Amino acid sequence: MSRQEKQQDNVPQKISSSLLDNLVYLRKQFDGSMDFIIRQFNIEGTKAALITIDNLIDKQTIAESILNPIRRAKLSHLNGMEKMKEIRDNILTTVDQEQMVEFDSLLTKLMSGFAMLAIDGCDFMISIGVQSFAYRSISEPSNEVVQRGSRESFVEPYVINISMIRRRMKTPKLKFERMQIQSESKTDVCLCYLRDKVSPQILKQLKNNISKIKLETVMASGYIAPFIERRGLFNGVGVSERPDTVCGKISEGRIAIIVDGTPNVLIVPHLFIENFQTFDDYATRPFFATFTRWLKVFAFFLSIFLPGFYVACGTFHPEFLPQVLLTKVVQAQAETPFSLMIECIMIHIIYEILREAGLRVPKPLGHAVSIVGGLVIGEAAVQSGLVGPPTLMVIALTAISSYVVPSLYEQTAILRLIFIIIGGTLGFWGITLGFCAILISLCSESIYKIPFSAPLSPFHLRSMRDVAIRASWKLLRKDVEKIQDMPGSNVKKK
Incomplete structure (x- = not known):
């Protein structure tokens, strides 16, 4: 494929009101791929199509929540645009719906397990959440083994990892923010943090670093780690497969980076002394x-x-x-x-x-x-x-x-x-x-303007209660120290 053709493919195209033109464009994009499925049907005399990727969808949900309700509806007195709006507002029973007007975002949704409903005469499609794909069940951590604590570890789908964190931190201040790495794989990345604890300066810098990542594919969290840490022998980005460990880090003002397809979560900023601290402590x-x-x-x-x-x-x-x-x-x-x-x-x-x-x-x-x-x-x-x-x-x-x-x-x-x-x-x-x-x-060395050797250098006596020793919970402060408040930090205060 020539450079000009690639540039044309990358240009987001508006969805046409002609169903035939839309289907021709989508067939050209997938070029006869066996898992690309188009089911064409009529809605009271109007041509329509349901577009899906096989093995990423729940066929029973499609039948019960999309096709059967549409067949039972009385829409003969409406034109194509009116039928689409009526189906979207009053007929579809699925929760996750979104109006798509450009093929670029539509293709991303389609390959994420969404079904696309298209009707002739309508210049947009409706994405419907019907995802269903095979994934590994939640199991015990294989690397971070503890004697006491949870026996759960992260899995590959990032939406399940999000639910595991949300279940442990029942606060509306916990925020999940989705980003997408510009690559052929269009890998989803989710930033997880507490709004009242995180440093806006660190968050802004991290987002900027992720947005600049240009890779052909991103298959694991290790692909993006070099782009978000400083250069050095020791890692400035923490890695954990335990939801309870990640929740503890988030409560200190850190940011968790959940990469879709990886059962490990990245944590920034990460200090050297944290390598010697475990959940069992x-x-x-x-x-x-x-x-x-x-x-x-x-x-x-x-x-x-x-x-x-x-x-x-x-x-x-x-x-x-x-x-x-x-x-x-x-x-x-x-x-x-x-x-x-x-x-x-x-x-x-x-x-x-x-x-x-x-x-x-x-x-x-x-x-x-x-x-x-x-x-x-x-x-x-x-x-x-x-x-x-x-x-x-x-x-x-x-x-x-x-x-x-x-x-x-x-x-x-x-x-x-x-x-x-x-x-x-x-x-x-x-x-x-x-x-x-x-x-x-x-x-x-410093990581996001925080000394990598803190709180040992610069020395902070009060922090030694959780560094040189592990003091009793009765002696530790009830309010968890924020990472940006470490001695020697150049992070601007809120």
Whole structure:
């Protein structure tokens, strides 16, 4: 198709009063597609048509709410335009109806499961909501598993996700705003926020970012995430599959982005410290929630720095290791052909290969591939003298630690590899410089004019009740702190 033809197709055309012309245009658009259905019939001597997309509609609803009432109506004394208005106002029993005057919006509605009623002599059509399509039933969350709390997770149709949020927040201040990404897929995006909590400045900037997205297709929320966050190693956009978690974020002034076809909801703004907070923290006893929160922080740093520290000690700084442990490392190193750095890199890559294989193979085989593959390859590598037992233990410990904070797994996997190389070439000095670089990057970044490292930097003492510890609900403020009120925020107040 030439560029001129594409431009002509993109121009919204007005619906004609000629039924034949309208049907010819629609047939040309769908070009003989098997699921495009036109049912032509007469209404008291006037030609009419019902236009639908098969498998997106409820045929029983069409028969009971559209065709049967029209057949029973007495409309012989009316012309085409009058018949359409009478059907629209007094005959159709469906709730979701809209008058369509342009083909551009009509096609979008049609491919969203609406039926189009057209009558000869009428220069508009009526879209009728008769959607019915197959979708996955609501199930337990697979990634954000909790011991206490809801067992519901989002599904692919965004209208169902909207109802799950609305059911939990019964307030008229909760607003849903639909947008559509300009792409071939015309994917619907819904912004969800509380009118009295959200920052108008953040909302305006987010809408502007979404409106500028130009992609051929949008099949998942991950397609649009890079367009609405700042560039950096760590994510400035949160992701959740739990309705209760999303409701909690919305109550703090954040904005949830629901993308049709994706069982995950994006949340902006997202701060670094939120990666260590889970729903279970607020459903368990405060002392245990505080313990697990610090455990996550420790596991995060362990998963990044332990292999690099091990390589640096064995290569440049053996005095930092206890004598017994140093002897074990030296003995293991003497029996292997590679340096500590090469050993760690090799085991790290093998582990990532096993993990990826476990994710991609059929589910019944995934656990077997990961467990059996890890045991067999690990044992064979040690027995053959390719790697030493201490190296295998260090990489295994860091791999397990990285799953304690799953939202940061991508970052920890890359940083771990970087610090292994730095530790094997520059020692502790390189690790210290690398840590400072990460710290500077975290403290200098902002997401929608809110410091990404808040409330740690700039430091806010009162916020430590839900950061350094998880205080009792009796001590936490009854009014939830808004995200735009974080220290260091440059967001304009209402």
